[in-house]
Amino acid sequence: MAFFTASILLILIGLYAVLVKRNIMKIVIGLSLMDTGVNLLIVSLGFIRGRTAPIINVKDLLFNTSSKVVDPLPQALVLTAIVIGVAVTAVALSIVMLMYSKKGTLEIDEYKELKW
Amino acid sequence: MILEYFMIFLLVLMLILAVYVVETKDLLAAVIASGFISLVASIVYLYLQAPDVAMTEAAIGAGLTTLIFIIAIRKTERYEK
Amino acid sequence: MVARIFYAFLILLGGIAYGLLLGGISRKITARLQNRRGPTIFQNFIDVWKLFRKKTAISHGVMFYLAPMFRLVGGAGTFLLVPIVVGHPYLSNFSFGGDLIVIMYFMVLGCLGMALGAAESGHPHSPIAVTRGLSLMAGYELPFVVSVVVLMIADKTTTVEGIVRAQQGGILHWHIFTHPFAAAAAFISLLGMMMSYPFQVVMAPQEIPIGPPTEYSSSFLSYMFSGRSVFAVAKYVLFMDLFLGGATNLGWAFLKTFLIFLWPLFITNVFPRFKLEQAVSFFWTWPTLIGLIDLIRIYIVR
C-alpha cells in the first residue's frame, strides 16, 4: 500500500507543479515527475509478493510458471510508457526552447497571447 | 523486513526529493533531483521484481531525461523567478 | 332605372344646393355672433356661379385638372350612397350599392382626389394642408369608428338601412339615446370632420390661406366648392341616419340635418384652435374613451 500511496503522491506532486508553478520548465519537470509516479504505480500493481522476476533463466521456472513469477504485462506496459514519456519530454523541451527563443523568458504569464 | 523498511525509506526519500524538485528555484538542481528520483525508483523496481523496468528507468529516466533537461536548461535559464 | 338615375341627379342637385345654402347660413350666423352683418345666405351660390363663369383657368397638370372631378364625384357618390329616406324608392338613393363600410371608404375618394390635384400644383402649402387633413382624419376616425362599431354590433347589421330600421318606434329608440356615449363620441368626431374650430388646422387662415386648393381658381374651384358642399350634406345625412333615427320624409330630413349642422357651427364660434398634434391626441383620448364606454357595454351585454 505504501507503494501505491507514494506513487500517487508523486503523481500529485507532479500535477501540483503543473497547476501552480509559473515557470514553464518547471511545468515540464512536473510532467516528468508525474510520469515517474505513474510508472511506479503500474509496476506496483503488477507486483506479487514472494515471486521472482519474469525471466525464465532457471529450469525450475519453466513449469507452473504462473505461480512463481510476478505479472510481466504491467512491466511491459511500463517499458513502453517510459519511452513514450521521454519522447514527450523531448518534444516538450524543444517547444520550451522554441518559446524561450521567441520571448527570452520562461515565465508563463508572458505566454497568454491566446485567450478568450 | 529490513528490505521493506528500506523501501519505505526510499519512497519517502523520493517524495521529499519530489517536493524539493517542485519548490526549489534552481532548475538545474531540480532536474538533478528528479534524476535522482528516477534512480531511486529504479532501485524500487528491482525490489518489485522488474529488472527490465529498472534498467530502463535508470538508463532513460535517470540518464537520458536528465541529460536533455540539462541541455535544455543550458540553452535557456537556470533560475526560476 | 333611367328614372332612378334622373331622380338621383335631381337629389344630387338638391344636395349641392342645400349644402351651399348651409354654408351661407353658417357664414351669416358666424357674422352675427361676431356682431357683423355678414354676407347674404346665398353668398355661396353667388361665389360658385362667379367662379364658374371666369374666363380662364390655370392648370398645373393632368391630376390638377382631374382633381375637381374626383372631388365632386367623391362627394356626390358619398351623398348618393347614403339613404335620405329609407325605403323610399328614390330618396333611398343608391344605397343598394353598398353598406356603411362602403360609404366610409368611399368618403375618402373625394379627399384623395383633391389631395392629388392640390399636390400636383407644386405649391408647398398644399401638401402641408393635405398632410394636416389626413393626420386629423386619423385622429377623428378613431372615435367615429368606435361608435360605428357599437352601432353595427348592436344592430347586427352593417347597412345604413338596417341601422335606421333598428331605431324605429319612437324617439327613445334613436341611437343618440340608446347609445349616448357612442353618439357623443361620433358627434365630437363630427367636429373634426367638419373642421370646425378647435380642429380647424387644415385651412388655418393665418398659416395656410385656404387649405389644399391653394392653387385652384375659377371653374376648378367652383367644382371643388360644390363637391365640398355636397360632401358636408352627405355627412349630415349619414349622422342623421346613424343617430337620429333617419327620416320618414324630406321635411324631417331637412330638420334633422339642420340640427346636426348647427352643432359644429356653435362650437366653432366658441373655441380657439388646437395645434394638430393636440387635436390628434385629443381625439385619440377623450372621445375615444367616451365611445369605449358603450363599446365595452356592448361587448359585455352581447
Next chain:
Amino acid sequence: MRKLIAIAFLLILGFFMLKIVSVFPFGEERWGVSRHYVDKGIEENRASNLVTSIVVNYRGFDTLGEVTVLFLAATALAFLLATCKCRKKYERIEASLTLKTASDILYPLLILFGAYIFIHGHLTPGGGFQGGTVIASAVMLMLLSHFTFHPNHRALSTIEGLAGIIFVLIGFAGFIWGGSFLANNILPLGHWNRLFSAGVIPLIYIAIGFKVGAELSGLITDMYKVTKEEE
C-alpha cells in the same frame, strides 16, 4: 490561495485514485491475459525474458508504435530546433586530457555494452531500448569531451530509418509467410535460453537497438548543437 485550491483539488483527486487502487491489494495474485504469456510464453516464443516476449511479440505492435513515438519525438525536435536561435553559446572549456582519453576508451566499450544489452534482450533484462540508450550515452560522452565531435547526421538518419524499415519488414515477412503481421513463426524458434532462439525477437530487438541508439544520439546532438548566432 492558488496553491491551497490546487492542493485541495489534488487531494480530492488523490483520494479517488487511492480508492481505486485500494481494491487491488498490494502484492496479491491477480492474473489476466498475462497468465497466458507466463504459462505459454516459453512454449510459443522461447524467449527467457517474458517481458521481452511480451514487448516484442505478444504486444509487438505496441512496440512498433513506441519506436514510432521515439522516431517522432526525434523528428519533431529536429524540426522544431532546426531554426531555433537559443541562448548564446557558453564559454566552452576544453576538456581535460584525462577525460578525453578516458572517453576515447569508453566510447567503443559503451557501444559494445549497449549492443550486448540488446542482443541479449530475449535472455536477460534489458533490450533494444536500454541498449540504444547506452549507445546514445556513449555519443553524449563524446560530445561533452570532444569539442570537434560531430556524429554523422546522414548516417544516423539512415540507420534509424533503415532499422525502422527492417522492423516493419520483419513484420511483413510474418504477414507474407507466417499468416499475420509480426508473426513469430517464420524462423525456427530454437531452444530455450540460447542466444540464437526465440525466432524473430532478437532480430527485432537488434533493429530497435540500432534505431533507438541512432535516434537518441541524433536527438541529443540536435539539442546540443542549438546555438544562438553571435550578436
Next chain:
Amino acid sequence: MVNPILIIAITLASAFFIGILQVYSKLWARLFFFLTLVFDFFAAGANFYGFLSGRITEPILVKIGGFPPPIGINLLVGKPEAAIGFLIFTIALLGAYHWERKGFPEPQGKIMVLFLLLSLGAAGITFTGDFFNLFVFIEITSIAAYGLVASAKTEKSVEAAFKYMVVGSISSTFILLSVVFLYKATGSLNMMDIASRIRNISLTPIYILILLMFLAGLLIELEVFPINGWALDVYQGADPVVVAVLAGAVVKAFYLVFLKAGTYLTLPSFFTLSLIFGGGTYLVSQFIAWRQKDVKRFLGYSSVAQLGLLILSAGFFLNPTLPAFSKHLIGASIVLFIFNHSFAKSSLFLLADNVKSSQLHGWRGILNKNPLFKFIFSTSVFSITGVPPFPGFWAKLLLIFAIPKNCSWVIGLILVGALGEIVYYYRLFREASEGEGEKVGTNLAAPLTGAILLIGAGLVAWKMFATQMGIMFNSTILLLLAFSIAIYILGFSRILQWAGSLAVVGYGIYRMVPEMGANLHGFFLALVLVGSALLLLATYPTSKRTSWTFYPAYLVVVFSMAGLVLARNWLTLFVFWELMSWASFVLINMGSRAKKAAWIYAIFSAIGAYSMLAGIYLLPGLSLTHLKVAGIMVPLLLVTGFLVKMATAPLHVWARDAYGESPDEFTPLLSGIISKMGVFGSLIAILYVIGNISSGPSFRYILGWLGALTAFFMTLIAVFQDDLKRLLAYSSVGQVGYILIGLAIASPLGWNAALYHTVNHFIFKGLLFVAAAGIIYRVGTSYMPRMGGLIRRMPLTFLSTLVAIIALAGIPPISGFAGKWLLYSALIEKGWIFITVVTFLASTVAFLYCFKILHSVFLGQLQEENSNVKEVPFPLAIVEAILFVSLGVLGAFPRLLLDPINRVFAGIPGMESPGFHYEKTLGVVSNLGHWNALFLMVFFVGSFLLALIFFAITSARVKKVGQLDVGYSGEVPKSPEDLHFGYGLYDHFRKAVKWFIYPMVTKIWEGIYEWISAFAEIVRRIYTGNVNTYAAYVILISIIIFYFFTGVK
C-alpha cells in the same frame, strides 16, 4: 478489401523511409510522401466502399502476431471505423496538398514525417481494438500534433503547442492509468474482451470510477467545455492546415473512441454524462463565439460546439432504451455530422489560410473580390449551419427526429444552440461580404474539393434519408430545381439568363397546370408560379450588377415555394421552407447595403424555422391532416415559424431592412409572394392543428390581436419613412397583418378575406415594388424627398401606382376594397370588436403614407436633377400595366377571384358555405351587409366621365402654366427645391404619436442580443490563456465527474 494493418505498416515504413530520403532528396521525399497518402486514401476508401456496397459484411479482425484477441493486439475495422479511416486520409490528403502548394516549412522532410504520422496515429486510434495500443496511438498522434502545432514557429503557435502538450499529457496520464486499472480489474486489455468480461462483474463504484477516469481523459481530448481552452488556443495559434487536419480528422478519431468506450464499457451514467458535457459544450460554445474577433478562434468555438453535439448524439445513440429505428437515424446523423463538419470545417480553415489577417475586420469584403472563395465559403457555412440540401441539414433533421419525445427539451437545446450558431456565422458572412475587400490567396483547390465533397455528401444524404424520414419530393419540382441551378451557366449574359429563367418558369407553369387551383395547395401554387413569372419578367433591366447567382437563386426560391405549397407532409414543407429562406437570404445579401439586413434576416429565419421544426417534432404525425395535439406549445411553435415570414410583430424586426435594402428586382417577390408562404403556413396550421386544440379559439384571438397590432403599428411607422422601399416594407408588413386577422377569424368570411387579400396584396404590392424598382433605377435613389414631380416623366408608372395605392388604401371601386369589406364583415360577424376598431384605425392611418408615396414621388415640383429621367424600362412597364389592369378588373368583378377561393374552401369541412351570396342589385351580400362592386365601378367611372365632359364643355379656357408658376406671396421662386415640400412630411403627426412609434420591439431584440453577448463575454473570460488554469480546470472537472457519477463519497 485492404487489410488495415497494411495501411498502418506501409505508412509507418514509408515514414521511416522518408526520414532517410529527406536527407538525400527533398523532391523524392515529397513524392514518396504523397504516394503514401494516396495509397492510404485509396486503401481506406476501398474498405469504406466495401462496407457501403455490402461487399464486406463482417467487421475485419486483424490478429497481429497471429494471436487470438485477448492474447495479442488486434485491429477491428467495422463500418464506422472504415468510414472514419477514409475521412482521416481524405482530409489528410487535402491538407497535405494544400500545404504542399503553400510550401512546407523547412526542414520539409521532417514536417512530412510528422504529418504522415499524425494521420497514421489517427488511423491507428480508429482501427485498434486494444486499449493499451490505443494509448500508444494517442501518444503518436499527440506528439505529432504538438510538433505540427508548433510548426509555424510563431509566438502564438508555440504557445498553443505548449498548452496542448501540458493538457494532453494530463489526459494521456488519465488514459494510461485507467487502462492499467482496467487491466487489473478485468484482466484484459482487449476492448471486445473487456466488454464481455465487464458484463460478468458487478459494476461497483470503483469500476465505474475507473471507467470515468478513462472517459475524463477522453473528454479532454474531445474538447468539452470548460476544459477546451487548449483546443481553442490551438485553433487560433496553429497553422490553419494543421488545424484543418486536427479538427477534421484527428478529433473524429477520438470521437470514435468515445463511441467505442460507450459501447464496450457499459458505463451506466454514460448517457447523462454525454448529455451534460455534450449539451453544455454545444450550448455554451455557440454563444461565446458571438463577440469573438479572431476568425480562427471563432471557427474553433464552432468546432467545439459541433463536437459537443456529436457527444450528445453519442449519448442517445448508445442509450439502450432507444427504438431501433431511432438508433438507425441517430447513427446516420452522427456519420453525416462527422462528414459535414470535417469537410466544411477543413475547408473553412484552409480558406482562412488564404486570408492574410485572421481578425474579423481583416475579412471585410473579401467575398466580393473572390468569387471562388465566396463559393467555397458559402457552401461550408451553409452546410455547417444546416441549410438544405447540405449534409448538415440532414444531420440535424435526423438527429432531432430520432430523439425520443420524453427528452424533447434536448431538441430545445439543440435548436437554441443552432440559433446561436446562425448568429455568429452569419456575422462573419456579413463582415466578409461588406464593402470591397482585398484579393486573397489562390490556394483554393483543397477547400474547393472539400466544398464539392460537401455538396456530394448532401445529395447522397438526401437520396438516402429523405424517404426514410417520410419526406416526399415532387419529381417535377426537383427537375425544375435542377434547371434553376443550371441557369447559372448562362451567367455570362444577363439577358440570356433572364430569358432562360422565364423559359424555366414557363415550363414549370406548363407542367404544373393540372395541379393549380383545385384546392388550397393548388391555389397557392397558382399564385406562386404565375405571380413569380410576372415578377420575373420585371427583373431584367433594373440591375446594374452582374451576379451569376441572381437568377439561379431566384428560381430556387420560386420552385421551393412551389414545392412548399405542394407538400403533403410537414417535413417536406419544412425542407422547402428552409430552401426558400436561405435562397432568399442569398438574394437579399446581394443588395449592396443589405449585409446587416441579410444577417438579421438569417437570424429571424432561423428563429422561425427552428421553432417550426420543434413544433413539427412535437406533432403526433407528419401528414397534413387533422392532428390532435395537447396544449398550446405545438401550435405556438408552428405558428411562430410562419409569423416570422409574415413579419408579424414582434417578429417583424428583420423586415424593414430586408425589404428596403434587398436588390430592387427581388423585393417584389419577397413582399408579394414569399411573405404569402407564411400565410399559407398559418392557414394550414390553423386548419389542421390549432382547430383541434381546446384553447384554439383564444389562441386564434391572440393571433388576431397580433395581426391587428402589426397592422396598426407598422402602418404608423410607415408614415414616417423617407425611404421609398422602407415605407413599402412597413406597409407590406402591415398589410400582411390584415391577412393574419382574417386567418385568425377562421370563419368562411374571414378566410375568404384572407385569401382575397393575399392575392390582392400580391398584385398591388408587387406592382408598387416593381414601380419602385423602376423609379430607383431611373432616379438613382430611393430617398423620397429627393424625388417629386415624376408624374410628368413617368405617366404610366404614376397611373399604375395610383391605382395600386387606391387598392392599398382599400378605397372602392378598386379591388383592394373587397378584402377590407370581407374582413370587416367577418370581424363584426365574429364580434371581435376591439380588433375591428384597431384595424379600422390602421387602415385610416394608411391613407397618410399612401398620400406620402404619391406626393413625394410623383407630385409636387420636379427636381432639376430628375428633369431628364425617362419612363421605367419596358418590361417593367408591361408588368405594371398587367397588374394595374387586373386591379381594375378585379375591382369591378370581384367574383373572378372570390369564386376560385370558394372552390378552394368547398372541400374543407365547415367552410363549404362562403358566408355570403350574390344578388343582382345588392351585389355581394353577407349576413350583415352588402356591397355591389360593379355598380360602384360603373357609377364612379360614369359620373366621373360625365363630370369631366361637362367640365370640358362648359368651363373656361384652361391655361397650362410652368411648374414654378405658383402664387407664392407675390415672389417668384427660383428653383424647385424652394417649393418642394418633401422633408419632414408628417412631422406634426409624429409629435402626436411619438409614444406609439418608439421602436420598443427592436430595442427589446437588441437588448436580448446585447445581453447574451455580454454574458458570453463574461463566460469567455474563463479561458484565461494561462496553462495553470487550464490544467486546474481539467482536474476540477475530473473530480466533479468522479464525485457525481460514481457514488464514491
